[in-house]
Amino acid sequence: MTVDTNVVYVGVYDEVADAETDYDLVTEPHSQAGLLDVHIMLPRATAAPAAQGGRNRWWSKGPEMMTRRAGSDRGTLLPLVMRAVGLAVVALLFSACGDNGSADRPTASASRVPSSLPSPTAERSPTTRSPVRTEAPSPTRTAPEPSPTRASERTEAASPITSEPEPSPTQSSEREETAPPTTAPTSAASPETSASVEPSSAESSGAPSWLWWLLAAVVLAVVVAVPLVVRARRRGAWRADLASAEDEMAWFARVLVAELRQMGSLAEAAGGWNIAESRVTAVEDRLTALEASAPDEAARTRTRALRDAVRSARGHMQELLESGSPDTMTRDLDAIAAELEAALASVDPLA
Structure with a gap:
């Protein structure tokens, strides 16, 4: 299983799992809108026969989050479920406290995205909403249609995740390299436009020069x-x-x-x-x-x-x-x- 560093995992420890143990990922949405979802890793034994002391752990991801397949030991399942629920509650409490204490917490998660840039799994992670909320007040996102300038600004400010659904490292680097030349002419053209507008407004509002000479005379x-x-x-x-x-x-x-x-x-x-x-x-x-x-x-x-x-x-x-x-x-x-x-x-x- 590939681990995303931009999400919060709650793991269940199995003391009898062998070296070939893998995990299933169960996602639980947060009860409050705008907070990170809770991801629970459940251990799964891929090749541990019962004769060698291993346990047949096959978990299903239904509404009850963890169900034991037929023939499993319920005595071992209950402590695991309790641990998972307790860790999930602790994670919810920490996320709620972090939301009340600081309004800029999503910005911290957005700064960690470049570490997972080469991984395609990180681009499909649900935490991509955090940079979107952070960039919501920015005037570059008010336009209804995306432009190269806005894509480059989001690439420099937050992460390249919002520009494409599944970008590759090569495309992200190309977009980052081509974005600054696009932004530079735009900023350079702005002074020219303002300079061309200012003389026209001064001429329209000011009086002719001959009128001032007449008044002086x-x-x-x-x-x-x-x-x-x-x-x-x-x-x-x-x-x-x-x-x-x-x-x-x-x-x-x-x-x-x-x-x-x-x-x-x-x-x-x-x-x-x-x-x-x-x-x-x-x-x-x-x-x-x-x-x-x-x-x-x-x-x-x-x-x-x-x-x-x-x-x-x-x-x-x-x-x-x-x-x-x-x-x-x-x-x-x-x-x-x-x-x-x-x-x-x-x-x-x-x-």
Whole structure:
């Protein structure tokens, strides 16, 4: 009888068996699913005649596991049966304890398969289910149809038993040698596929390059235009204030001086000047402020000239009204008006 190292045997010892004793193999399935079956070896005497002290042991493998053929000694059979049953119970207890204590026990049995690779009997052993359960979570067994890649992976991970029902050592070695080249191109092709997919996804999700250039140009234009617009508005507001101050100077030279000339005496002219003097002083103060906030040097020079003209005309008017002569009042008022007109008529560098 050929012994498989991947199964559990329970033997019955016969102290009177001779050298030609052989054994019968009785298989009992385990009561719990997924555990190893129990194999019982029963001794059988092949050529021991009763006259030489041997016993005629012919066993049948029926439901009772061991039955004695007619004419056998029942006194010897009972102890053998009890031993076999006891050993079977012990084996069941050990297998149950091993299943509760460690969930990876089938993996240990799968690692021992290569020792029985040359034996064809080991390939038909019921323990081939253990590698199948161990490899069940593996993603390589999810495909409905077997592929060379999955067969090679099972050959390297568990054993060559699952690839063929009855493989020979030559076929197993050939499959092991041809499997790695099949796996290598598959793993090498995967990066190429992912590399070809990634640029397409980036191109589809990303914006065109010209759009980014357009946005950059818009941002640059805004950054440059905002200060220019602010500066232009400030310059426009300053010029508007300067124009208003020039209008006040024109009123002083053309309206106020003309009204003072129509008065017959210095006293009447002094009364009119006292009423309008505050307005002239406000123009002078405004021109002083515009000089300080001028946008450039040319505008500052222009504003300073107008302010000096208003200040000089106001001083001459006070001198005339305080110590002037009624005979020269008209001529003095005309000189003040001419001074203001000369300042207003000067070339405007801002125009």
